[in-house]
Amino acid sequence: MALLTYLEAIRAALHEEMARDERVFVIGEDVGPYGGAFKVTDGLFDRFGAARVVDTPISEIAIVGAAIGASYMGMRPVCEIQFIDFIANAFDMLTNFAATSRYRNGAAASIVVRGPCGGGVGGGPFHSLNPESFFLNTPGLKMVEPSTAHDAKGLLKAAIRDDDPVLFFEHKFLYRRAKDEVPDEDYVVPIGKAAVRREGRDVSIVTFGAMVHTALDAAAKLSSEGVEAEVLDLRSLAPLDRETILESVAKTSRALLLHEATRTGGIGGELAAIIAEEAFEYLDAPIVRVASADTPVPYSPPLEAAFLPNVDKVVEAAKRLVKY
């Protein structure tokens, strides 16, 4: 075991996977000698050389497209998108080319597209997005987002070994703030499995990424007021772990869906639909969403603070739910 930050854990996964499997390589902007805008790929260039750590022009379409091509030739590309917001520029290549490839011709686009998402750092409208729901209606594409260093490493390894295209969201707020024990030996966190981060009987808080920590803080506060919240960390956003979600809601009869993306059209919708369709008989209260406001991500700290979900908003919503 070692105490690693979320960022170090991701970096460790890259180092280990590249050492384990010659087919794995990294491609993106400034990932080479510089080690990436957030230093995630630090050390890879020195260790594995320019042939396996490919610095590209500012060309997200080319990054994802070249990765698809290379994966067809048996390679295992890991694309870094400098801020995941810029995946918008390769939206077509990822959703239309990569995601449909296996279905159409059995051609695996075994690529990972990773990059920093999320707000809370004054990044403004174009460096703070949580774009998961842009991609949720795309069969063939997997999506994960870890909330701990442990999962960051294990999920990235799973993503790299996965034969399907995987969008790997790294919440930048957690890069240096999340720090936890990471096993020394090789392990993967399987894609498609949620984790119960805290058990509770009164309400299920279903969330992921940085909001897991918000949820846990809220749960602690709620507990001191006699409300026992269960906190579910989805980890995998596509596919969703329906079983674990439904089990939890069956137990608590109350669902609070928490995500950092703006509310309307966010992944909370899909979660609500699953619950309202498959756990309806268990529900004792409306399904409540706590999410960011329906605006672009504002830059100024007082605005961003008002924009984002936080412990108080979660506590307030959970209490409303429990009182219902």
Next chain:
Amino acid sequence: MALLTYLEAIRAALHEEMARDERVFVIGEDVGPYGGAFKVTDGLFDRFGAARVVDTPISEIAIVGAAIGASYMGMRPVCEIQFIDFIANAFDMLTNFAATSRYRNGAAASIVVRGPCGGGVGGGPFHSLNPESFFLNTPGLKMVEPSTAHDAKGLLKAAIRDDDPVLFFEHKFLYRRAKDEVPDEDYVVPIGKAAVRREGRDVSIVTFGAMVHTALDAAAKLSSEGVEAEVLDLRSLAPLDRETILESVAKTSRALLLHEATRTGGIGGELAAIIAEEAFEYLDAPIVRVASADTPVPYSPPLEAAFLPNVDKVVEAAKRLVKY
């Protein structure tokens, strides 16, 4: 009143709006002398000339980007995307530049982006998409999709006159199949208002676009079996007409959400969340989604038929719901 096809109604709206307002112009691929891949812009070039009917290179980013710039200068651009699937290529420009523009600097990107969506015509994975949910998590962007010729004309006029960017989906299956009475005088169908297409007390079928016709056929069938379905035509997908949706569900206590996009991550999620949050007390049964299968849109007719929702699937789901 005149009996027009859906396509003719759209074309009439373009003619009338361009005649009414000099600022309105059309831009896209093959929209000029050729009149567009589906002939929607037929006659515009002869009538208004090359300066107002701009044929572009194959450059969706440029089409949307140039429209934004022109709208900043007071113009009212209507972009045609030859198949709406190709808006994926301009995803960034539309969601990041256009949709946030007003919020950021008060700069209105008063553009319409229109194009044919939807399947049922053997178009395969890249000419059949219903991409609304890719865009639903984008504050600042409006989206509409008519189901009748009447609405097609009125909604397009509303979209052109709207000061915000509007994605206007035209279901290609309806282009020549939907035909109904269209007033001769100028009218708009306001964005944000759903229409109750059929009243019923037993179950609300919430849908839009080509699926409205499927829902109506299903409702007729259901009625012959004693089930009275209410059919809601959303028309506006962003913003959603929450009031009309909630009123209907309050009345019927059962919600069937029907859309042609694939199920997971589709707009049905958002609808379910709204209902499960705000009409929970009225619900007597789970919220059920009927949608396309979670695969890319397959090309071969037997596969596409199995992929798409149809009357039988709707009838079956409605009956399950009513029996619940």
Next chain:
Amino acid sequence: MPSSHRPSEALSRNQFLEMYYFARLARDIEERLVILFRQSKVIGGLYRSLGQEGESVASAYALQRTDAILPLIRNMGALTTMGVRPREIFRQYMAKATANSRGRDLNIHLVHFPADGAHEPVIVGPISMLGDSIPVAAGIAMGARMAGRPLVAMAWIGDGATSTGAFHEGLNFAAVQKIPLVVVAEDNKYAYSTPISKQMAIARIDERAAAYGIPHELVDGNDMLAVYDVAKRMVDDARSGGGAALLGVDTMRMQGHAQHDDARYVPKTLVDEWRRKDPLDRYRKTVMERGVAAETDFADIDAMTRSYAAEEARLAEDEPMPDPATLTRGVYAGDDFAVPRVELVRSPFA
């Protein structure tokens, strides 16, 4: 790069005939498709390469059999040249269960990866979004190099598609990384109804490459030997480390964009002018003038490809449509759903 080296001078009689065979076969496959289309047996649109078979064949003919091709819809000739059995095309167009895409994807959207060590090409059909093939082609050549079995990738692109962001990003990337990618850019005068003058403000399509610092040349696309000569030099250069290159071909789309399009926007004089430059007629003439082959040799091939195409179409026609029960299979790994491999064949001249 312009050079006087003419690799075509080294072609054997069989090779001369083989090139013709591939072009003629491409044309005959399409003629058959027209019949099937009229019988409503083709699903969706039909896109002809009439008048462009020559450049598709001659450019692909410059490749080795183990190289990679990324054809577009109008590169039927590239497919015949790389040995795709005609039946595979018919299956695709008719959306049959037996097709490589099992009826899930359109026309020539098929994919072939050779088994290890097989003497076969990599074939990656396009998706409909124009331009996307170029970054993917760059990735294929880069990935093959990384994987230790280098190849040259050839991708075709229309004049219109060179205006896409994907084209720019992909070719620039290939240029910087010195990836062995030869892009054949086809100036066929139109992109759907849009004349090239509304597509680009350059006089020669190969100047698109000037932004990337790679070799480029423009060639008469209806002169098969001229295309072959330049393509072969570019492919050889790419293979020996020269990096990417762009071959512009000056040609003409002799029909509408697709079968539904009567192309009335094309001046009749332009069509007439280019009809006189039909690549197959010209090739026959040139080869005969060189004394390499006689009228009867070509007539034999014509008869052969016509009946071959007809027979292959017939075989494909009888094949089953996909079973709706298979709809959701194979979206993700682990849910294996057999993909019919593209059958490759040798020409009678191999």
Next chain:
Amino acid sequence: MPSSHRPSEALSRNQFLEMYYFARLARDIEERLVILFRQSKVIGGLYRSLGQEGESVASAYALQRTDAILPLIRNMGALTTMGVRPREIFRQYMAKATANSRGRDLNIHLVHFPADGAHEPVIVGPISMLGDSIPVAAGIAMGARMAGRPLVAMAWIGDGATSTGAFHEGLNFAAVQKIPLVVVAEDNKYAYSTPISKQMAIARIDERAAAYGIPHELVDGNDMLAVYDVAKRMVDDARSGGGAALLGVDTMRMQGHAQHDDARYVPKTLVDEWRRKDPLDRYRKTVMERGVAAETDFADIDAMTRSYAAEEARLAEDEPMPDPATLTRGVYAGDDFAVPRVELVRSPFA
């Protein structure tokens, strides 16, 4: 296009001094921003244009006051030249309620549309996605032409950003449509840590334009008069119907990508070489050699801009942060939420 016509020869003494003033002011604004950044008063990153102020100013100086500019983060000089009051910049960087974006968007992401008939420029700041400004710039110039008040649009773009699909699509469109758009492409040797050799395989950035058939030229970007001369010719040509053009500037980013970046990947010799070519120093020298102005004239300006920048920063510092209650206002039309207009000022030399 290369021409010997030197519009700078027609500049008045006041104009010579004014150009210096704008460049010096840009530098001083950024020096102030560094101080504010160190005091954690700047929200997010700080991106310097040190060493590039000359090209930003000299290119913008070729415009008329009613033209349009689309600057990027490093074109502070374009903003000072078009008359943006320094306080506007400080407000933006400190994410104040008083800023044009009301704290909603970053640094120089500000927008100004003149009131009807006002003798003011159109200013459209970028979004972060590089390259997107180019199609929008094309649309601005096209739209202005359509609206009957034609203007020339000038957009700046980094070497790195020329690799984006948006750049390609936008400039090609402008070329085909003969839109009066002048793109200033800045070869400042790096895109973040990526050297230009990994960005493009051409020796001169202006060759990017060769794919579009538009005039292009490369100029010493640290020679303000040289930049002005070419920019002026291009702007004048564009205005009189010549369509789009690309001006490549050869310059150097003298600091890291942003304040956090120590740029250790840049060879020290390169920095040293370019430090000797500082555009302001060179400009002063040239102008003095011409006898147009003296040391003291420049010293006066230096003192003036320094205290002006300091004073403006101080004013902005005292301004309020946004009220969280305004968070959801103005996402859509009809929910009006006042946008502070960008204040424009004249230089002392106007």
